[in-house]
Amino acid sequence: MTLQKVIHEGNVSEYQSTDCEPLSKTSKSEDIWYQNTSGNVLVVMLAFSSSQWGPAGSIHVNSTESDRIIMDVQDDDSFSTVNVTFMVPNGHYYKVKDETPADAEFNVINWTETSLI
DSSP states (O other): OOEEEEEOGGGOEEEEETTBOOOEEOOOOTTOOEEOOSSSOEEEEEEEEESSSOOEEEEEEESSSSOOEEEEEEOOSTTOEEEEEEEEOTTOEEEEEEOSOTTSOEEEEEEEEEEBO
16 A cells, blocks of 8 residues: 655645545534445544533444444543544444533534545
8 A cells, every 4th residue: 555645724744545535625514424425435534623621522433323432532631633533334324423511612623534445
């Protein structure tokens, strides 16, 4: 597998396999179910932060739109950024759930997806 460096806006550097579809930035939001209809395994890479408290979120992947947490993510440092990568099988549903306290704002900084060939 050969990796190539990809530069995005905001000086975010990522490495992309030449064996994958090109990375695509999305305008997806937290707390909404999405379905992988690419025909391949989908790799989701995202970065999120919190306006006040340490950011917290959960990653859900399931064959139906029902909550099944595969990962809980939290950073106790205020104003820090959390980076998460996870895979979604073809046909499965996925979402990122905001788990920050009610008085803090959950911010998706970058949500990028690529389909494995």
